[in-house]
Amino acid sequence: MKKYLLFDNDGVLVETEQWYYEANKKSLNEIDVELPFDVYMEIMARGGTAWEVAKKHGHTQKTVDEQRRRRDIYYREFISSEHIEIDGVVDVLEELSKEYSFGIVTTSRRVDFDLIHSQREIVKYMDFTLCVEEYPRAKPHADPYLAGMKKFNALKDECLVIEDSQRGLSSAVNAGIDCAVVENTFTASHDFSSATYKIKTLRELPTLLKSLKR
Known part of the structure; x- marks a missing residue:
């Protein structure tokens, strides 16, 4: 029982998942990396991270760390301002x-x-x-x-x-x-x-x- x-x-x-995707996409766009929705869904399904895409484009760990920090800021802005009920x-x-x-x-x-x-x-x-x-x-x-x-x-x-x-x-x-x-x-x-x-x-x-x- x-x-x-x-x-x-x-x-x-x-309902926060859309905004986490948008935060990742916005951060990656700043370093000229696209994050298509279907690619993100495949990464999410297996438990990977969006930063795999940045590294495939040749970006360094230092750049990834900075963009991750910016992603976190964007995400907190989204979940503070958008309707997530x-x-x-x-x-x-x-x-x-x-x-x-x-x-x-x-x-x-x-x-x-x-x-x-x-x-x-x-x-x-x-x-x-x-x-x-x-x-x-x-x-x-x-x-x-x-x-x-x-x-x-x-x-x-x-x-x-x-x-x-x-x-x-x-x-x-x-x-x-x-x-x-x-x-x-x-x-x-x-x-x-x-x-x-x-x-x-x-x-x-x-x-x-x-x-x-x-």
């Missing part, structure tokens, strides 16, 4: 909090995560939040979700991961934990064939969980 829900953050609880998230968390315990497991940096949630109510429903600095290897490795499971002192069968990307799904699969993938137009090209469940929006999660009790 499921008792613990491990949520991805970006694309599941807040996902309709129904707080309602679903409120409903499910009566029966389940929650954690967030994200590849976001803590500084960005805290900025995203500083004026939102999402994290008040969470028992913990894990950012990329707080486990050994990022998604698609198993480490993030194994760390989340350990936080709950839970068994794998007691947990359900909620994801929206191939990289995140791979992390759950590698950890041996069931995963429900939420449909997201941004990651529509990803391979979700190994997902345990698929739902169109987070609002369908309570219905899914009820069906698992039967």
Whole structure:
């Protein structure tokens, strides 16, 4: 029986993935490097970084480090000014909090995560939040979700991961934990064939969980 829900953050609880792409693209454009969406999607799916493209164009690590710093600035500007709410998230968390315990497991940096949630109510429903600095290897490795499971002192069968990307799904699969993938137009090209469940929006999660009790 499921008792613990491990949520991805970006694309599941807040709509930030588009703005992370835009920040990367803007930063790379400053050094005359294009970042086509399909290329970015392939990199994202396997857990790479946009800076691979810069290095393929012959840019040095020093240049990459500077543009990464600028990317981070652009991203923080985007998430501070753009609409990143996902309709129904707080309602679903409120409903499910009566029966389940929650954690967030994200590849976001803590500084960005805290900025995203500083004026939102999402994290008040969470028992913990894990950012990329707080486990050994990022998604698609198993480490993030194994760390989340350990936080709950839970068994794998007691947990359900909620994801929206191939990289995140791979992390759950590698950890041996069931995963429900939420449909997201941004990651529509990803391979979700190994997902345990698929739902169109987070609002369908309570219905899914009820069906698992039967």
